[in-house]
Amino acid sequence: MDRLLIIGASGLVGSRMSKLAEGKFEVSGTYFSHPMNGPNLYTLDTRDRSAVLKLIEKVKPDFVVDTHSLNNVDYAELHRNEAWDINVDGSRNLAEAAKQFGSKYIFLSTDYVFDGRKLKYTEKDKPHPLSYFAMTRVVTEQMLEAFDMNYVVARTAVVYGLGGLNKVSFAVWLINKLRAGEAVTIVNDQKNNPTFADNLVAQLMALYEKDATGLFHVTGSQCISRFDFSKEIAKQFDLDVGLIRPITTPELRQIAPRAATVNMSSAKVERLTGIPTLNVQEGLHQLHEQMEG
Numbered sequence: 001m002d003r004l005l006i007i008g009a010s011g012l013v014g015s016r017m018s019k020l021a022e023g024k025f026e027v028s029g030t031y032f033s034h035p036m037n038g039p040n041l042y043t044l045d046t047r048d049r050s051a052v053l054k055l056i057e058k059v060k061p062d063f064v065v066d067t068h069s070l071n072n073v074d075y076a077e078l079h080r081n082e083a084w085d086i087n088v089d090g091s092r093n094l095a096e097a098a099k100q101f102g103s104k105y106i107f108l109s110t111d112y113v114f115d116g117r118k119l120k121y122t123e124k125d126k127p128h129p130l131s132y133f134a135m136t137r138v139v140t141e142q143m144l145e146a147f148d149m150n151y152v153v154a155r156t157a158v159v160y161g162l163g164g165l166n167k168v169s170f171a172v173w174l175i176n177k178l179r180a181g182e183a184v185t186i187v188n189d190q191k192n193n194p195t196f197a198d199n200l201v202a203q204l205m206a207l208y209e210k211d212a213t214g215l216f217h218v219t220g221s222q223c224i225s226r227f228d229f230s231k232e233i234a235k236q237f238d239l240d241v242g243l244i245r246p247i248t249t250p251e252l253r254q255i256a257p258r259a260a261t262v263n264m265s266s267a268k269v270e271r272l273t274g275i276p277t278l279n280v281q282e283g284l285h286q287l288h289e290q291m292e293g
Contacts (some may be wrong), residue, residue, distance in 0.1 A: 008068035010034040012164035034165040043235035046090030056097040063104035076133035087136035099149040108204035111157035116259025131256035161197030178239040188227035188246035191217035191261040196283030204274035222279040223263035236284040
């Protein structure tokens with residue numbers, strides 16, 4: 001059985017991958033700020049190159065999935081050194097260790113690498129990051145390409161699902177708010193491709209099994225505003241759509257700039273894995289089944 005090491009097993013994608021990989025792979029995972037209990041779990045600060053090398057040597061993974069990052073976009077804009085240390089240096093340490101021990105390295109990137117000036121983005125389109133967080137992702141992507149190693153960059157967007165210790169996903173946060181009868185304001189002029197975590201994980205595991213290399217867009221199939229996505233969540237869970245009120249990006253006064261619309265094509269990953277990417281309704285239907293039992 002092949003060995004899988006998940007960096008950031010306490011997060012949403014990491015926790016879902018841990019669960020869905022059971023029985024298919026021998027799974028190990030790392031955490032940093034959110035302690036976990038269980039076999040094959042290790043605390044790891046990816047900024048510590050020596051610790052990274054020791055762990056990879058100990059686990060001897062066939063592939064490493066790197067889900068860790070400082071991904072609070074506004075925080076990263078104000079704390080650039082910290083963002084660089086975690087997002088660039090941390091991933092460099094992991095990639096170098098993976099290369100040294102012959103492991104495949106799968107790196108989770110983001111749709112934020114684009115500025116939204118194109119109607120639909122494929123893997124052939126050149127990144128143009130607007131925020132410092134996005135810039136750290138682009139630098140890491142370029143670094144991996146230069147390393148001449150066995151790697152996959154998987155760009156994704158607005159991942160939602162059930163799991164993770166550090167924070168609930170946007171969809172679960174909204175469900176909890178609406179169930180409590182609380183009104184929420186949601187931005188109505190930022191559009192992207194919400195991605196159901198289980199769909200993302202299935203495609204990542206398939207990319208490993210197919211021995212794919214290079215760059216892939218791994219997102220949901222539907223480009224939708226956060227406001228319209230919120231309404232779909234309310235409908236799927238039979239909650240009060242009237243509690244959701246629109247707000248514009250300028251009203252939010254966000255620190256880091258965001259693209260208005262980033263629509264990414266997932267045709268390449270679908271073609272290679274044979275796994276269809278889900279639209280919003282399909283993903284939310286699966287989430288509803290998981291939450292309602």
